[in-house]
Amino acid sequence: MSIQKPIFNVCVTTNSFLGTGTGMCVRGLFLLAVVAALMFSPLRARGQAAGTSPVAPSVAQTDVKLVIGGDKVKNYSVGTLSIVGSSLQFATSKTKAEVEASSILDISTNEDSRQNIAGAAHLATMAIPYGGGRVLALFSHKVDVLTVEFKDAGGGYHGTIFVLAQGQAAPFKKQLIALGAKASVPLAEPAPTNK
Amino acid sequence: MKHHTRTAVSAIFPIVFACALFLIVGSLWGQSASSDSKSAQKVSASSIQVEPMDAGDVPIPPEFRIAIYENLITQIEKTGKFQHVYRSGDKDAASAPDLVTLRTTAQSFTKGSQKKREVTTVSGSTSLTLKVHITDHAGQTIVDRDVQGKVRFMGENLRATYDFSKKVAKIIRDTF
Numbered sequence: 001m002s003i004q005k006p007i008f009n010v011c012v013t014t015n016s017f018l019g020t021g022t023g024m025c026v027r028g029l030f031l032l033a034v035v036a037a038l039m040f041s042p043l044r045a046r047g048q049a050a051g052t053s054p055v056a057p058s059v060a061q062t063d064v065k066l067v068i069g070g071d072k073v074k075n076y077s078v079g080t081l082s083i084v085g086s087s088l089q090f091a092t093s094k095t096k097a098e099v100e101a102s103s104i105l106d107i108s109t110n111e112d113s114r115q116n117i118a119g120a121a122h123l124a125t126m127a128i129p130y131g132g133g134r135v136l137a138l139f140s141h142k143v144d145v146l147t148v149e150f151k152d153a154g155g156g157y158h159g160t161i162f163v164l165a166q167g168q169a170a171p172f173k174k175q176l177i178a179l180g181a182k183a184s185v186p187l188a189e190p191a192p193t194n195k
Numbered sequence: 196m197k198h199h200t201r202t203a204v205s206a207i208f209p210i211v212f213a214c215a216l217f218l219i220v221g222s223l224w225g226q227s228a229s230s231d232s233k234s235a236q237k238v239s240a241s242s243i244q245v246e247p248m249d250a251g252d253v254p255i256p257p258e259f260r261i262a263i264y265e266n267l268i269t270q271i272e273k274t275g276k277f278q279h280v281y282r283s284g285d286k287d288a289a290s291a292p293d294l295v296t297l298r299t300t301a302q303s304f305t306k307g308s309q310k311k312r313e314v315t316t317v318s319g320s321t322s323l324t325l326k327v328h329i330t331d332h333a334g335q336t337i338v339d340r341d342v343q344g345k346v347r348f349m350g351e352n353l354r355a356t357y358d359f360s361k362k363v364a365k366i367i368r369d370t371f
Contacts, residue, residue, distance in 0.1 A: 067258075067353065068265045108257045140309075147257040156282035157247055159261030161353075 069160030104181035144169035266360035
């Protein structure tokens with residue numbers, strides 16, 4: 001609707017100034033249509049990108065435990081760790097924390113082990129007679145520990161520890177380094193396979 | 196025989212009574228003196244800045260360094276002794292008038308095993324010792340002590356960092 005008005009006006013002006021008839025009017029309309037199409041097409045494309053489809057995370061992992069250092073997120077919260085755009089994001093059902101990759105001072109990965117039975121159930125195992133709880137303590141699984149050191153907007157130093165399933169920390173480190181994060185220890189290259 | 200016992204009791208009783216009285220008075224006097232000296236030694240500061248741990252030559256995993264730092268921040272905030280607890284590099288700390296700075300340097304670290312601890316109860320403890328150094332705005336030393344954090348029986352290895360920071364918080368409560 002808004003496009004129709006200027007078209008009409010242009011047509012009128014060409015007629016009034018030049019007075020060459022319908023041919024000029026059609027040409028003017030054609031030119032105006034082309035110009036309008038060129039003017040509005042990038043805006044529409046940008047609007048679509050911003051409004052409808054959010055940026056999909058490049059690396060994402062569920063059931064990640066934030067051990068310590070989540071500013072608003074409570075310690076030992078379990079959530080989803082992902083890289084969205086150029087930032088590392090940890091989201092639980094209640095809150096979300098985000099760190100820009102460029103503000104990361106150091107990122108490192110480490111292997112550790114965690115017991116299969118933890119929390120309140122772990123306390124309950126202590127009540128098992130004849131040292132049954134001790135036997136259960138033998139069952140553990142390997143995990144990856146991802147540590148991220150970064151500075152906030154005011155320049156303050158922060159550190160965060162994430163515990164992920166085994167082998168899941170390295171893709172995060174690789175992606176964050178590619179996005180501009182610093183790492184004192186470079187990412188370990190996979191060992192060459194001799195066939 | 197009975198007469199001898201009575202005499203002995205009557206002779207010993209005043210001595211025991213006098214000793215007990217002396218001990219009570221002595222302990223009360225000591226308590227008041229120590230509380231006086233404690234209050235006299237208290238330092239006033241409105242803000243503290245916590246620097247990241249200096250690992251030096253001690254091989255401490257990064258998760259322990261971070262857990263020490265974050266636990267220290269939390270525990271110091273909990274003491275309520277300072278209006279502001281600044282992190283390292285915080286630009287606002289420069290304008291704080293009576294800022295004190297807390298630095299920690301690793302002295303020793305032994306990474307134990309949660310599995311060993313809970314199965315054997317005698318081995319596998321995780322322990323770390325750090326030098327805690329608090330200085331005032333002029334660089335004068337306020338605290339310079341070695342503090343140890345341990346986890347002996349229950350809990351993850353990182354719990355040693357919580358134990359350490361609780362001890363540092365106690366030092367801060369006693370000092371400020």
